[in-house]
Amino acid sequence: MRQFFVFARKEFYHIFRDKRTLLILFGMPVVQIVLFGFAITNEIKNAEIAVLDQSRDYYSNRLVQQLQAGSYFKIDQELQSHQAIEAAFREGRIKMVVVIPPKFGESFFHLHKAQVQLLADAGDPNTATTLINYARAIIGNYQQELNGPQAMPLTINTTVRMQYNPALKSVFLFVPGVMTLILLLVSAMMTSITIAREKELGTMEILLVSPLPPAMIVTGKVVPYIVLSFINALVILGMGVWLFGMPIKGSIVLLLLECALFVLTSLGLGILISTVTDKQQTAMMASMMGLLMPTVLLSGFIFPVESMPLPLRLLSNIMPAKWFIIILKDIMLKGSGLREVWPQSLVLCGMTLLFVTISIRKFKIRLS
Amino acid sequence: MHPIVTKELTKKFGAFIATNAITFEVKEGEIFGFLGANGAGKTTAMRMLCGLLKPSSGEAKVAGFDVYTQADKVKQNIGYMSQRFSLYEDLKVKENIRFYGGIYGLSNNTIKEKTKQLLQKLQMEAEADQLVSALPLGWKQKLAFSVAILHDPSIVFLDEPTGGVDPVTRRQFWDLIYEAAGRGVTVFVTTHYMDEAEYCDRISIMVDGRIQALDTPRQLKAQFQADSMDDVFLKLARGK
Incomplete structure (x- = not known):
């Protein structure tokens, strides 16, 4: 356990001494939320x-x-x-x-x-x-x-109520979307880069020669990012609620647990990426192109999944982000509980398990 | 009991035999040089002894532990410094020492004590709070070596430790190695530099995955009727 703390502390040094990392970790979420919340809006005014x-x-x-x-x-x-x-x-x-x-x-x-x-x-x-x-x-x-009230003999009166978002605020869509994007980016991209960096610099070899078990090396590298991602999630939620008036109708505990689950899924992905690459650059490109782009396009964040052609609709199912956005919206806007969001949560659990299993296998192959 | 014993140790990558049935022993407190051209199998052999790579066949014992079944015990008892730089550049000198001490399970007090001794020995007390990236290469390598033996291993593996360093710094680096060997630490070192080979107690020269020669530098020179280790090496590599 002491070894673990020693390791995690080293990881925090890396993070806090690298300006770029800090910027991605804490600058980007705020900028994105503000951009999406204020500037990029599809409501029409004046x-x-x-x-x-x-x-x-x-x-x-x-x-x-x-x-x-x-x-x-x-x-x-x-x-x-x-x-x-x-x-x-x-x-x-x-x-x-x-x-x-x-x-x-x-x-x-x-x-x-x-x-x-x-x-x-x-x-x-x-x-x-x-x-x-x-x-x-x-x-x-x-x-x-x-x-006048009775001029027409027969009328059909339609009364419309936009359920869960009566004012049709686009922020209600963007907050869950941006939150998903940021958590994915921070967790997957940053972990894959940080593991690739140890390989690139040759320090990974030193770690592997040390008595630290490989699982401890990976956990030690990943846990600081779990903590930071979670803080990020809280910041985004806070901005959503206080700045944009986004409701949290469901249980906050459940919401946070789901966030933690999604962070784990993303970390699994990040570790998986890092097992197939030895270079920071490759890790970054893989996360950007292979993860971020499809997530933005296919998760239902910007384009509704329902209006996609069938092949893309099927493809969207393998995006962890799609499921997480559904969970977020259901809990925050509809006040759903675990009874409603368990299928999506189960999908995320399954994905996490899959990513971690493949990573462990790949990691072992590399060692022998 | 010898700290390193191998018997017919072999590693194959598919059809390619990187290390072909090498057999040797290293004595306690000995500085054992491992020479060979690039791709001769030095690094593969060393990686197997460190528990980084599983051998295809043959036997090997390091510090009395079997590399197949007791890799964990092996790792506890060895130090390792690689040809590529092995300290964290964005950590301070002190933080690096504390980190490596920590992952080898040393207590905080021990680490504090050792940090003081180490910095004193390297005359680097003033640099304790500097980032490693600010140090000259020679200092980094001396520091890396000292960190590699921080946990008092009985054997230390050095994989081309002095690459890219000027001869004076190299000499200083070897003083550190001698000092460690004098305290009974067994040193297993791979190198490209033939002048360094002369500093070793015994040398093995690998060609195409096999050990072609193994003896003291003086004996090898006599055997091959050569003036320097350079000549010995060239004669061997060219196939005599």
């Missing part, structure tokens, strides 16, 4: 739009007011003709144009039918769709208002 109101009656005026009322749209220009639409889009600021044809109010009440045209800049299709949906909803509300 989108600049233009209006071409050819009717200019009381009703069209009120529609324009309604569009402006929420925090979604800001009317940037009032256009005078159809020709001006193209020019307005070209300027680049305007994301949508609302065209209200002549005699808007008149046709609504006498022909029972009025038209509004929405033109969106579909250069960015996602934004365009979102804008159109917002506008439709506002116009729909306005129509109901004009009709």
Whole structure:
């Protein structure tokens, strides 16, 4: 046990004397969370739009007011003709144009039918769709208002409630995603690099000649990173809760235990990578390319798994991150307990066991 | 009982025979030189004796323990310094000593005591709190050797310990080796430098996985009618 502490202390010296390591360990999580939380967001606020109101009656005026009322749209220009639409889009600021044809109010009440045209800049299709949906909803509300409570004989009223994330905050998706990414990065990449470094410098040989059992060498190298990863998890959770108002509806103990489990899975991966490489550079590239990229793309962090083609959907199942993101969201947003997340947890346990087993076998082969 | 005894010790990598049935004994307190060209099998032989590599066949006992079944005991009783640098550059001199003492299970008091002695002997008290990366290469190697014998092993293995060092520092390094041998530590050293070979009590010369010659430097020179170990080595390597 004393040998273990001696070893762990040495590992902390390595970590705290290397500025790059420190930066990756503690700078990156904060930067990423802030970036994803504040800057990279797919919510729309104060989108600049233009209006071409050819009717200019009381009703069209009120529609324009309604569009402006929420925090979604800001009317940037009032256009005078159809020709001006193209020019307005070209300027680049305007994301949508609302065209209200002549005699808007008149046709609504006498022909029972009025038209509004929405033109969106579909250069960015996602934004365009979102804008159109917002506008439709506002116009729909306005129509109901004009009709009065019982104007239409038969109606289907849809009341929508966005369960678990009523305000559709994208932070709720990003906090679990970034947390997964950071834990994976720190645990897998840093451990694979630190083990590869001992091999590269030749100190691994000295350690293997010493009476330390190989298992102790690996544990001694890995435990400091477990501690640091866990601290990272706490920091990210704290930022999520206090900075972005992310709820933790489920049990915090369970949440932390699941974090610990995922840290172990990632460490297993890191050790596995380090058994196949002798160079720090290779270890880093392997972790970056083989781990980070697929995780970002396939874990459901950025692109929804449900909309992927079948082969990719199957592939996403071997990403430990996919399961961990599900667990995090379920516990934090839905308040799920172990009864709900045990299948995902079991998958992570299985993966951890697999990685460690393969690593041990590989390690032994190298020694003989 | 001899500290190192091998009999027909062999290591094969697939069809390639790295070490071919080598048999030798090393006496207590002896400085035993292990010479050979690159790829002659020196390092493989040494790695088997240190318990880093399992032999394919043959026998070997180090410090009285069998390398097959008692590798743990072997490891407790040997020191090792490799050709590549074996201290941590980003640790201070003191921290390196404490780390190696710690993994060999020395108590804190012993480590403290030994650190003091060691720094005094190497005249490095002023550098105790410096990072190893700031030391000149010669100092690092002397320090690495002292650390390798910190736990008082009965045998120390040195794998090309003086690579890249100037002759003066090399001589100082050998003073340390002599001193250790004088205290009864058996020294097993591989080297490229023929002048170093002259410092050894006995030398074995390996060619293509076999031991081609084994004797004191003086006897070898007489046997091959050579003026220096360099000549002996060239005659052997060229196939006489």
